[in-house]
Amino acid sequence: MSTKIKLRKKVKLGTASSKSSKDGGETQDFKKKGFRGNRNAQFSMDDVVVDVRYGDNRMYKKENGGRSNVRSKRPKDDGETLDFKKKGFRRNRNAQFSMEDSVDIHYGDNKLYRKENGGRSNVSLKINSKSVYERKFDGNRGFKPINDDCKRKRVYADRDNSKNVETPTRKVLSKRWNELKDGLAKGKRTTRVKSHDFEQPEKVKFLKGERKFRETESLDSNGGKKLRLKAVDKMDRGGISLMKTDAKNKFESRKQSEQNHDGYAAEPLGKFAKKKAHDKKSVGDDWAGNVDRRKKRKPAIRIDPHDISNKRLDDGIATIGHNIEKKEDEEKNTSVEMSKNAEFRAIKPSPSILSFVEDNFLGRRRLIELRRAGYNTELSAPLDNIPFSRSAERERIEESIFRNKLTFFAAANVSSSFLPPELPEIAFAGRSNVGKSSLLNSLTRQWGVVRTSDKPGLTQTINFFKLGLKLCLVDLPGYGFAYAKEEVKEAWEELVKEYVSTRVGLKRVCLLIDTKWGMKPRDHELIDLMERSQTKYQIVLTKTDLVFPIDVARRAMQIEENLKAKKSAVQPVMMVSSKSGAGIQFKNSAG
Numbered sequence: 001m002s003t004k005i006k007l008r009k010k011v012k013l014g015t016a017s018s019k020s021s022k023d024g025g026e027t028q029d030f031k032k033k034g035f036r037g038n039r040n041a042q043f044s045m046d047d048v049v050v051d052v053r054y055g056d057n058r059m060y061k062k063e064n065g066g067r068s069n070v071r072s073k074r075p076k077d078d079g080e081t082l083d084f085k086k087k088g089f090r091r092n093r094n095a096q097f098s099m100e101d102s103v104d105i106h107y108g109d110n111k112l113y114r115k116e117n118g119g120r121s122n123v124s125l126k127i128n129s130k131s132v133y134e135r136k137f138d139g140n141r142g143f144k145p146i147n148d149d150c151k152r153k154r155v156y157a158d159r160d161n162s163k164n165v166e167t168p169t170r171k172v173l174s175k176r177w178n179e180l181k182d183g184l185a186k187g188k189r190t191t192r193v194k195s196h197d198f199e200q201p202e203k204v205k206f207l208k209g210e211r212k213f214r215e216t217e218s219l220d221s222n223g224g225k226k227l228r229l230k231a232v233d234k235m236d237r238g239g240i241s242l243m244k245t246d247a248k249n250k251f252e253s254r255k256q257s258e259q260n261h262d263g264y265a266a267e268p269l270g271k272f273a274k275k276k277a278h279d280k281k282s283v284g285d286d287w288a289g290n291v292d293r294r295k296k297r298k299p300a301i302r303i304d305p306h307d308i309s310n311k312r313l314d315d316g317i318a319t320i321g322h323n324i325e326k327k328e329d330e331e332k333n334t335s336v337e338m339s340k341n342a343e344f345r346a347i348k349p350s351p352s353i354l355s356f357v358e359d360n361f362l363g364r365r366r367l368i369e370l371r372r373a374g375y376n377t378e379l380s381a382p383l384d385n386i387p388f389s390r391s392a393e394r395e396r397i398e399e400s401i402f403r404n405k406l407t408f409f410a411a412a413n414v415s416s417s418f419l420p421p422e423l424p425e426i427a428f429a430g431r432s433n434v435g436k437s438s439l440l441n442s443l444t445r446q447w448g449v450v451r452t453s454d455k456p457g458l459t460q461t462i463n464f465f466k467l468g469l470k471l472c473l474v475d476l477p478g479y480g481f482a483y484a485k486e487e488v489k490e491a492w493e494e495l496v497k498e499y500v501s502t503r504v505g506l507k508r509v510c511l512l513i514d515t516k517w518g519m520k521p522r523d524h525e526l527i528d529l530m531e532r533s534q535t536k537y538q539i540v541l542t543k544t545d546l547v548f549p550i551d552v553a554r555r556a557m558q559i560e561e562n563l564k565a566k567k568s569a570v571q572p573v574m575m576v577s578s579k580s581g582a583g584i585q586f587k588n589s590a591g
């Protein structure tokens, strides 16, 4: 049937066209079709082959990305002009030649297109007759021949293709396909597709009028076999059932042909083709009976209705096994914390504490609120925001005692270097970074006299400051976490303990507690020590601007309750913010 005429012509490098056919039929416009010259192209024997077979059976082969350094074979007669551009053979100067990239196009009575590599021009192109088509594809490949009326028609191995069987359109098929896949993914069994349709061999039992019946076997709940008779609509067979068996056939034939390594299947597949094959294969696998294989499901999320933070909680569908143990451990660990939190939230502050918090604008507040209350929110220095008291009396006291009178006069890192007490002393103790030095600054409105840092452990010695001629304020090093060596921190702690328990002239220790975190074991340790040594101490809640007003009140209430039995504790609990200045003016009255 097919006559092969091979002509090889060398096309000049850099020219934009090849020579016309012998009989002067239609001209191959290479320029138009992407065979433009490329002056920069390097000629190489390896990457130049253009085979064109004409006649009833046409065959084109073109490689090297459509560049002009090609050899061409011209046919005897020109049948049709090949519109390379239309078929996706656009010129691509940057295309890299690869043997893996190929495009095959078969023309004839049954036209067949195979296009790979995204339509790039490094292609081989063949036009064959029906016989070639049949030989190559064996009807099994599922490629789409094009009818004369330009309608796509599927070709199946087990079907008589000569009959013009009406098949569902591509759109309808893909819709059904998606429906089926969705049905399987959801674990629902659709009425059409059942697992035993694939697992058990089915037979058409008999025909009754227009309906066919098929016999299927399936396992019942007791493990026994059940026979079922199912009516099968003609359309059903022609549509979905046909589709799934053909998908199976396609997959199997592809697998076979890949194993054989002869004929068409021996051709190396391009990247795109491999991906396509893989996709088909996976789909084929599904249809071939791997319906048990479950799709990975996203763990369902539920929202805890009682959690105002709206955290998403895993309901544990996907976290079986060791994750459960992990969760249990976490629950154990957090249960203590959770109960503490719950305990804290259950605290009902006394009306006096609540009104104190409200009157002094303690807690996290909106700027507008602070501004209205007379706080200077425009100041750039973060801690230089102490409001002046609106009481003329208080202002007079502040002015005379605290304002601009703080002066550093001594530091000690061992008890032997303590100076003899000349003035009554008020010390500021607490964990590292709780805001001791900042409070000293905000009390006196002198920024820079006492050094502060966001890095815990800045103050490492006992620092003595004179406040006018009446008081001595003492900044103590912090305890707990700090950026310092363990032995150094231990030394500080010992020094602080020694100071608070033995210092003559120490009138009061302001024990600073972070409002957010409350009292920690080391704070209790120090309290016990001061109780033993009968040193007066007063709790000062710091950084109140970082928590809600209600929590400030709760924390104050909690501490007051804890300290009720303590003899050396001075009530009330103070609440301040060195940043906003809230609560500071009331501190002054203690002095």
Ligand SMILES: Nc1nc2c(ncn2[C@@H]2O[C@H](COP(=O)(O)OP(=O)(O)OP(=O)(O)O)[C@@H](O)[C@H]2O)c(=O)[nH]1
Pocket (backbone or CB within 6 Å): 383, 430, 431, 432, 433, 434, 435, 436, 437, 438, 439, 451, 452, 453, 454, 455, 456, 457, 458, 459, 460, 476, 477, 478, 479, 542, 543, 544, 545, 546, 576, 577, 578, 579, 580
């Ligand atoms: N938001 C806010 N931050 C504060 C407040 N008081 C202090 N800070 C910040 O907390 C950090 C620690 O402040 P310091 O005054 O150095 O704390 P300290 O207790 O002296 O720390 P050590 O000297 O390391 O023991 C600094 O970054 C301050 O700006 C406050 O009332 N509110």
Ligand SMILES: [Mg+2]
Pocket (backbone or CB within 6 Å): 436, 437, 438, 451, 452, 458, 459, 475
């Ligand atoms: Mg400090």
